[in-house]
Amino acid sequence: MAESNASKLANNILTDGKFDATDVVGTLAGFTSTGIDDNATSTAMTIDSNENVGIGLTDPTGKLHIISGEGLIIDKTNNGYSGTRIHDDGSGDYNSYIDLGRNQSGTRLTIRKGGRVQGTTPWTNDTPSAICSFAYGGIAFGSSTGTADTLDDYEEGTWTPVFAGGSTSGTYTYLEQQGHYVKVGSLVTAWFNLTNITTSSAGSGTIQILGLPFSANWQNGFNGGGVSGSMEIHDFNNISGVHTFVNLGDGTSQFSINKQSTANNGSSGIAVTDKNSDSSDIRGFVTYYTGG
Amino acid sequence: MAITKETQIGKIEVVGKYKSVQVRTDTVVIEDSVELTRKYNRHALNCGTLDADNNLVDTDISGENAEVQAVCNAVWTQTIKDAYKAHLISLL
Numbered sequence: 001m002a003e004s005n006a007s008k009l010a011n012n013i014l015t016d017g018k019f020d021a022t023d024v025v026g027t028l029a030g031f032t033s034t035g036i037d038d039n040a041t042s043t044a045m046t047i048d049s050n051e052n053v054g055i056g057l058t059d060p061t062g063k064l065h066i067i068s069g070e071g072l073i074i075d076k077t078n079n080g081y082s083g084t085r086i087h088d089d090g091s092g093d094y095n096s097y098i099d100l101g102r103n104q105s106g107t108r109l110t111i112r113k114g115g116r117v118q119g120t121t122p123w124t125n126d127t128p129s130a131i132c133s134f135a136y137g138g139i140a141f142g143s144s145t146g147t148a149d150t151l152d153d154y155e156e157g158t159w160t161p162v163f164a165g166g167s168t169s170g171t172y173t174y175l176e177q178q179g180h181y182v183k184v185g186s187l188v189t190a191w192f193n194l195t196n197i198t199t200s201s202a203g204s205g206t207i208q209i210l211g212l213p214f215s216a217n218w219q220n221g222f223n224g225g226g227v228s229g230s231m232e233i234h235d236f237n238n239i240s241g242v243h244t245f246v247n248l249g250d251g252t253s254q255f256s257i258n259k260q261s262t263a264n265n266g267s268s269g270i271a272v273t274d275k276n277s278d279s280s281d282i283r284g285f286v287t288y289y290t291g292g
Numbered sequence: 293m294a295i296t297k298e299t300q301i302g303k304i305e306v307v308g309k310y311k312s313v314q315v316r317t318d319t320v321v322i323e324d325s326v327e328l329t330r331k332y333n334r335h336a337l338n339c340g341t342l343d344a345d346n347n348l349v350d351t352d353i354s355g356e357n358a359e360v361q362a363v364c365n366a367v368w369t370q371t372i373k374d375a376y377k378a379h380l381i382s383l384l
Contacts, residue, residue, distance in 0.1 A: 213334030253336035
């Protein structure tokens with residue numbers, strides 16, 4: 001009759017007076033210990049000779065290697081409503097995800113300093129001080145939940161600058177008619193390039209560049225807005241030796257081109273009729289606030 | 293394999309006290325129902341401009357998308373136009 005595992009174990013311990021790993025070979029059916037049981041019907045966790053731990057696989061390639069359709073879940077309440085989940089979709093482009101909390105306005109990932117007071121129990125939530133947080137809809141800098149320190153938008157694209165007169169628009173064609181922009185939060189920088197501005201029907205008044213991608217918002221009560229950006233003007237009359245600048249009014253989506261006169265600190269608009277020929281060019285950029 | 297390019301009105305935003313209408317037009321390239329690229333082009337519309345006599349000339353929106361026209365017509369009330377005209381004159 002074959003010797004049972006229990007009998008073999010008892011004899012081996014009696015022989016040398018100690019328990020060795022080789023005393024038992026095979027599966028311990030019905031094994032229980034506080035906090036551990038053998039409910040799994042296949043290998044759930046492996047610790048290999050390289051001291052790598054595998055969960056869901058027997059050949060881990062890192063200190064902790066997990067294979068799971070659900071990924072790694074940390075859920076304090078175990079209700080599936082919140083917590084953190086790290087996983088990949090396991091197919092196609094093999095996208096990887098870190099899911100934080102659930103989809104609602106108050107959910108945020110906070111990176112903080114001072115997670116505990118020195119000398120206190122580790123990891124108690126004591127006096128946290130946020131460095132920044134990734135809230136639903138933006139990145140908040142500091143601990144405030146207000147909007148003044150929240151970066152909530154980034155966008156880049158193109159726009160179509162149009163050369164026109166301020167009193168009468170006129171119509172013009174171009175060799176190049178290019179514009180692009182970058183918007184970071186409420187700050188917009190828009191570049192423009194108009195070359196060989198050719199008159200189809202002449203406008204009148206101060207030069208206007210129309211078509212900005214966003215309207216300006218210079219903030220209530222701030223009267224210094226408007227002068228913004230820099231440019232190069234080529235082949236225009238009556239601008240020699242003077243400083244040229246753009247003026248972008250609050251609430252508008254266009255800007256005028258002006259010049260600082262050399263006498264009495266005066267300034268005036270450059271007339272659209274100062275365009276010297278159909279080889280005239282204007283290129284540059286404006287930077288401004290936008291928003292509600 | 294079918295590759296198509298289409299333009300979509302990506303966003304229509306109404307901002308500021310003068311109800312500027314900001315329009316984002318998206319150019320989308322699609323292959324077999326999978327979006328390959330999306331590029332943005334933007335323009336912003338105000339309700340009008342001043343002429344040489346400081347009259348407010350309504351912005352011509354006849355070439356805009358129907359949804360954009362509907363938004364402009366809804367938000368550019370006479371009150372808004374009057375306020376914007378006064379604002380533009382104040383900038384002169």
